[in-house]
Amino acid sequence: MFYLRKYGKYSAEFKEFVTKQIVLDGHKMTDVCQRLDIPYDTLQNxxxxxxxxxxxRQNLVM
Incomplete structure (x- = not known):
């Protein structure tokens, strides 16, 4: 059985939230994908x- 996910554009706020989850909080991309129901390929976009x-890079400079 195949499940088709609804692909769409994500808002800038959502993208910022996801990147902060990965960069600042140190969560793995796979965990973030599962929790937020995002295709893993989207994060590799x-x-x-x-x-x-x-x-x-900005966090390393600070």
Missing amino acids: REFTRRILLNT
Whole structure:
């Protein structure tokens, strides 16, 4: 049985929330995906990855 997930655009606030969960709180991407019901491939998307890297670099500078 296949389950089709509804794909859509996520708001900027939601993207920021997800990246903070991963970068600041140190949660694993797989755990965040399961908890928020996001496809794992979405987090590997360029935009999410770019946000995660930017947040990581900003935290290292601070």
